[in-house]
Amino acid sequence: MEYFVQQLINGLTLGAIYGLIAIGYTMVYGIIGMVNFAHGDVYMIGAFQAMIMLLICGALGISWVPLQLALMLVVAVVLTAAYGWTVERVAYRPLRGSSRLAPLITAIGMSIVLQNFVQLAQGPRPKPVEPVIRGGIQLMQKEGFIVQLSYLQMVIIVLTVALMSAFAYLIATTPLGRAQRACEQDMKMASLLGVNVDRTISQTFVMGAALAAVAGLMVTLYWSVNDFYIGFVAGIKAFTAAVLGGIGSLPGAMLGGVLIGLIEAMWSAYFSTEYKDVAAFGILVLVLIFRPTGLLGRPEIEKV
Amino acid sequence: MSIAHARAGAATRTSPYLVALKEAGLTAFIVFMLSILMVGFQTQALQGQPLSYVTRFDAVIWSIVIVPFGRFLLALDRQGISKPALVIGLVGFFYLFGSVVLAWMTGSLGETTDNSGAIVTYVIGGPPLPYVDPIIDAIFGLGSLFVAAIAWSTLRRARRGTLTLEAREAQEHQRMNWARRASLILGPILVAVAVALPFTPWADRALVETLTLILTYVMLGWGLNIVVGLAGLLDLGYVAFYAVGAYSFAKFSVDLGLGFWQCLPLAGLMAASFGVLLGFPVLRLRGDYLAIVTLGFGEMIRIVLENWQSFTNGPNGIGGISRITFFGLPFERTPPEGTESFHQFFGIEFSTLQRIVFLYYVILSLALVTNFVTIRLRKLPIGRAWEALREDETACRALGINPTNTKLTAFAMGAMFAGFAGSFFAVRQGFISPESFKFLESAIILSIVVLGGMGSQVGVALAAILLVGLPEVLRELALYRMLFFGGAMVMIMLWRPRGLLAHREPTILLDQSGWFWRRKAKQ
Numbered sequence: 001m002e003y004f005v006q007q008l009i010n011g012l013t014l015g016a017i018y019g020l021i022a023i024g025y026t027m028v029y030g031i032i033g034m035v036n037f038a039h040g041d042v043y044m045i046g047a048f049q050a051m052i053m054l055l056i057c058g059a060l061g062i063s064w065v066p067l068q069l070a071l072m073l074v075v076a077v078v079l080t081a082a083y084g085w086t087v088e089r090v091a092y093r094p095l096r097g098s099s100r101l102a103p104l105i106t107a108i109g110m111s112i113v114l115q116n117f118v119q120l121a122q123g124p125r126p127k128p129v130e131p132v133i134r135g136g137i138q139l140m141q142k143e144g145f146i147v148q149l150s151y152l153q154m155v156i157i158v159l160t161v162a163l164m165s166a167f168a169y170l171i172a173t174t175p176l177g178r179a180q181r182a183c184e185q186d187m188k189m190a191s192l193l194g195v196n197v198d199r200t201i202s203q204t205f206v207m208g209a210a211l212a213a214v215a216g217l218m219v220t221l222y223w224s225v226n227d228f229y230i231g232f233v234a235g236i237k238a239f240t241a242a243v244l245g246g247i248g249s250l251p252g253a254m255l256g257g258v259l260i261g262l263i264e265a266m267w268s269a270y271f272s273t274e275y276k277d278v279a280a281f282g283i284l285v286l287v288l289i290f291r292p293t294g295l296l297g298r299p300e301i302e303k304v
Numbered sequence: 305m306s307i308a309h310a311r312a313g314a315a316t317r318t319s320p321y322l323v324a325l326k327e328a329g330l331t332a333f334i335v336f337m338l339s340i341l342m343v344g345f346q347t348q349a350l351q352g353q354p355l356s357y358v359t360r361f362d363a364v365i366w367s368i369v370i371v372p373f374g375r376f377l378l379a380l381d382r383q384g385i386s387k388p389a390l391v392i393g394l395v396g397f398f399y400l401f402g403s404v405v406l407a408w409m410t411g412s413l414g415e416t417t418d419n420s421g422a423i424v425t426y427v428i429g430g431p432p433l434p435y436v437d438p439i440i441d442a443i444f445g446l447g448s449l450f451v452a453a454i455a456w457s458t459l460r461r462a463r464r465g466t467l468t469l470e471a472r473e474a475q476e477h478q479r480m481n482w483a484r485r486a487s488l489i490l491g492p493i494l495v496a497v498a499v500a501l502p503f504t505p506w507a508d509r510a511l512v513e514t515l516t517l518i519l520t521y522v523m524l525g526w527g528l529n530i531v532v533g534l535a536g537l538l539d540l541g542y543v544a545f546y547a548v549g550a551y552s553f554a555k556f557s558v559d560l561g562l563g564f565w566q567c568l569p570l571a572g573l574m575a576a577s578f579g580v581l582l583g584f585p586v587l588r589l590r591g592d593y594l595a596i597v598t599l600g601f602g603e604m605i606r607i608v609l610e611n612w613q614s615f616t617n618g619p620n621g622i623g624g625i626s627r628i629t630f631f632g633l634p635f636e637r638t639p640p641e642g643t644e645s646f647h648q649f650f651g652i653e654f655s656t657l658q659r660i661v662f663l664y665y666v667i668l669s670l671a672l673v674t675n676f677v678t679i680r681l682r683k684l685p686i687g688r689a690w691e692a693l694r695e696d697e698t699a700c701r702a703l704g705i706n707p708t709n710t711k712l713t714a715f716a717m718g719a720m721f722a723g724f725a726g727s728f729f730a731v732r733q734g735f736i737s738p739e740s741f742k743f744l745e746s747a748i749i750l751s752i753v754v755l756g757g758m759g760s761q762v763g764v765a766l767a768a769i770l771l772v773g774l775p776e777v778l779r780e781l782a783l784y785r786m787l788f789f790g791g792a793m794v795m796i797m798l799w800r801p802r803g804l805l806a807h808r809e810p811t812i813l814l815d816q817s818g819w820f821w822r823r824k825a826k827q
Binding site: 049056082106285 | 334337338341342343345346347349354356532586588593595600603604607608610743744751758783787789790792793794797798801802
């Protein structure tokens with residue numbers, strides 16, 4: 001039981017991170033129907049920028065943890081959003097209206113470019129990061145096994161929940177969210193009605209990148225090691241999460257993220273660490289076979 | 305037309321220079337945001353010390369100057385002032401790129417390692433360049449060339465004047481015709497060159513090996529073309545079948561001691577049955593769901609290969625795969641007792657090149673078989689059904705084509721050729737490990753298909769030469785190789801969104817007068 005609770009906590013934390021990345025995939029997919037393969041690498045860049053900002057904080061002598069966190073968050077989010085914007089502007093916007101595969105290939109190309117850019121600019125070695133938030137509270141204890149909820153895990157979960165609510169509010173009520181939903185339904189009609197489609201798509205990428213940057217920051221603190229390759233695996237898992245939850249659906253992305261996190265944590269705890277990714281993909285396949293639109297996805301109605 | 309006029313009118317009211325300056329300012333801001341942390345600070349992970357950093361603000365400042373300047377020129381170009389972009393772009397290219405190439409050719413490029421262990425090259429005694437690393441200077445030089453090229457095309461278009469819609473359509477048609485004719489002529493030429501090449505004087509070991517590698521990808525590209533180009537199924541895990549082919553080949557060869565020509569069909573069969581096995585549950589899915597599931601399967605197979613120690617020997621891989629023989633005659637200087645080797649049988653001098661050239665011909669013929677089968681299949685009902693399925697699944701269903709079975713055959717067919725290619729890979733390397741079957745491979749193969757122009761066989765071959773040959777040529781650039789590779793992928797796709805030789809037309813057309821007519825055989 002105690003072991004299970006501990007894995008539940010770990011899985012939820014992991015799932016929160018995946019969920020944040022998955023939102024970027026699901027929003028972009030919802031609006032322009034493409035798989036943004038470079039999104040995982042944008043998240044990796046977010047992690048690097050958070051890490052560099054942490055180092056700069058150290059150099060400037062800022063040691064008060066909340067201020068450190070706030071600085072990392074703001075700087076990483078703003079600068080990573082610029083990456084999201086640039087990727088869209090350079091690689092996807094010129095291909096709007098061409099075949100579905102063309103942007104997919106530029107996305108793969110962009111992903112290779114970003115990975116190698118970071119490898120060149122920051123060196124290929126893994127970067128260890130010193131823990132910022134230490135300690136935690138003990139929830140249960142039995143026969144020497146301590147169930148611990150670390151402060152960091154609390155921060156991650158609380159931050160994710162806060163961001164998700166803010167985000168849901170943004171999509172549901174603001175003009176920006178309305179424009180996005182309009183573009184998602186019918187881009188041509190939206191542009192006829194005065195929605196600036198290009199700008200809306202750019203904003204979607206910026207928002208996705210910003211959330212990915214938050215995830216990157218969390219991962220930097222949580223796993224305390226970064227290298228240029230982390231974006232690939234996390235990206236695939238997050239995309240899996242987005243598909244699992246029903247691509248195009250925001251709550252679906254979050255649900256999918258949490259599920260993938262839980263599956264991964266439970267599988268590694270009870271079966272084997274090596275096959276945790278196989279388990280995640282296997283469950284995805286099973287879900288898609290029985291519910292081809294994902295858990296919360298709307299069924300696609302095809303007009304002939 | 306009127307829109308273009310209105311836009312031009314609006315631009316002239318506010319000075320074009322002001323507009324360009326505004327864009328340049330925005331670009332400068334973006335470049336600053338992109339580079340300030342990622343380029344300005346280089347983190348260093350030294351052994352036993354906490355993470356530290358060194359600053360590189362000079363590079364950031366140069367980028368903030370150069371990139372917006374290029375943007376300024378492009379903005380001017382867009383508003384009809386193209387000459388400055390052309391001139392300055394060319395000057396920038398010759399200065400930045402030329403001086404680096406000159407330094408490289410005269411041997412005045414030096415190398416040093418910085419404290420993070422990365423190799424930094426620099427120009428000795430050359431003209432002053434903005435970046436310490438000459439490759440980055442060269443990249444910016446290529447960027448200048450890009451600016452000049454855009455200005456050049458604008459100037460050319462301006463001289464030709466605005467086209468009417470019909471003229472543009474005619475031009476498009478002409479281009480399509482050109483692509484088709486080019487592939488008709490280029491195909492046999494490429495094959496002839498490929499057959500003759502090992503006998504030409506400059507066919508050394510390195511060249512033949514590179515060509516063998518390229519041909520492997522050509523074959524994989526043609527195999528995937530059946531799935532993606534013909535049947536329109538987006539497969540992101542094609543490398544899984546390549547891996548299955550290679551591993552089953554290795555198991556048959558090492559454990560059962562079968563020879564290459566016995567293992568090859570078995571490995572193809574294994575891969576094809578894996579295709580059916582994996583395809584069966586997922587082929588009901590459409591479009592991108594299929595993509596992610598195939599991606600997942602690709603990763604799953606790699607993970608299984610990495611962890612199933614007793615069967616695949618894990619990350620260490622399987623070695624000692626017996627070498628290829630010339631239909632039973634080994635390529636060895638001293639063959640084992642009682643057998644005859646290739647050079648003894650034919651009474652020629654022994655050379656290590658013989659085996660390599662033979663491997664080259666094996667993959668060439670395998671690739672050509674793939675090509676031939678694909679071309680013939682397109683003319684059979686099943687090939688027609690694939691193409692119809694690609695265009696409209698619902699209509700196919702209405703016409704009584706079973707989509708799942710049709711897709712499954714395409715999937716199995718593609719998988720089989722991947723299995724053949726995998727066997728070839730295993731026998732060429734003599735050693736396989738999960739390392740060789742990463743997602744990047746799938747991505748490269750898919751890019752070859754899409755860049756080539758989906759469905760175009762010659763296009764696939766050209767794209768493979770470009771995408772696989774380019775990194776081999778650029779081996780000098782070491783770490784920058786993949787950066788160029790990714791950049792090239794993006795640029796080619798932006799330049800020709802429908803692929804290098806795109807002429808995706810159905811094999812059968814309904815003529816306007818109501819007659820069916822069959823197009824002549826095309827590649």
